Amino acid sequence: MTTATQTMQIRKLSPHIGAEITGVDLRQVDTDTARQLNQAILDHTCMVIRDQHLTPEEFARAAALFGEVMDQDHPKFSFPGLPTIQRYSNFNVDAGGKHIRSANRWHSDGSFRERPPSYTILYAVEIPSTGGNTDVLNMRAGFRSLPDDLRKKVETMRTVNVRAASKSRAAQNPDNIRIMAQGGQTPHIHPLVRNIDGTGEKSLWFDTVRVENIEGMDPEASQDFLFDLLDKAVRPEFIDSHQWRLHDIFMWDNRSTFHRANYDYDMTQHRLMYHAMILGERPH
Ligand SMILES: [Fe+2]
Structure with a gap:
């Protein structure tokens, strides 16, 4: 079968962040369409691709259009035989049997790794009747908006990153605390501005949950500094609050944005996403 010519459309959603993509089936994408999709995520920092109908295997192949699909932080939630794809469900529980609700802070994924993900990709398989938006914040715009002297200062700073920072003010995932107690991982030093x-x-x-400290600063002062920096960089016009539709693929440039979950929906309803991350470069 020859692939039908697709009439993909890319619509910018706001001046600072977000695009909506329609008219494409990620199961059959030609080289030029793949190139346009890769350019769109760079241009818009996050984007929704509407109306996809994918099995977990097809989702993994669609994710691979953006690079190498990487291992999950918590592989116990992955599909059997498909370790890079997670069942991201509000019914998942941690090692203590509690539901995991730790993503409601502004964060970037996997910053404790040497090579954190360039992109995070979610696919809506079941969604609650209302609520459960995913918020994404453009931190390229956040950086540009800082006063000159602060921009110069943060450009020279480096962070020491672990699974669970000892002085984190936000709730930690108990599975990460357990991993730290068992010896953690090699801390990775990354630039605060990349x-x-x-x-x-x-x-x-x-x-903030992963930064043990900024180099030359103690952990408490580092938390103070980062929360103050967040206050200065977060503006409503830099945020895309993604209201999910069934069969959406929604993805963000994890290097250029922060994101957060909203636990504002009826938790008896099942919210199920397939989740993949694309291997990024070492931050520089
Ligand atoms: Fe996340």
């Missing part, structure tokens, strides 16, 4: 390949831009980049 270059975004392919854009010529820079972005603020950190997760």
Whole structure:
């Protein structure tokens, strides 16, 4: 079968963030369409691709249009035989039997890794009747909006990143605390401001839950500094609050944005996403 010519449309959603993509079936994407999709995520920092009908295997192949699909932080939630794809469900429980509700803070995924994900991709399989938006924040815009002197200061700073920072003010995932208690992992030092390949831009980049400290600063002062920085960089016009429709693929440039979950829906309703991450470069 020859692939039908697709009439993909890319619609910008606001001046600072977000695009909506329609008229494409990710199961049959030609080289030029794949190139346009990869350019769109760089241009818009997050995007929704509507009306996809994918099995977990097809979702994994669709994710691979954006690069190498990487291992999950908590592989116990992955599909059997498909370790890179997670069942991201509000019914998932941690090692203590509690529902996991720790993503309601502004963060970037996987910053404790040497090579954190460039992109995070979610696919809506079941959604609650209302609520449960995913918020994404453009931190390239956040960085540009800082006063000159602060921008210069943060550009030289480096963070020490672990699974669960000892002085984190936000709730930690108990599975991460358990991993830390068992010896944790090699801490990775990353720049607080990173270059975004392919854009010529820079972005603020950190997760307060993962930053043990900023180099040369103690852990408490580091938390103070990062929360103050967040206060200065977060503006409503930099945020896309994604209201899910069934069969949406929604993804963000994890290097250029922060995101957060909203636990504002009826938790007896099942919210199920397939989740994948694309291997990124070492932050620089
Ligand atoms: Fe996340």
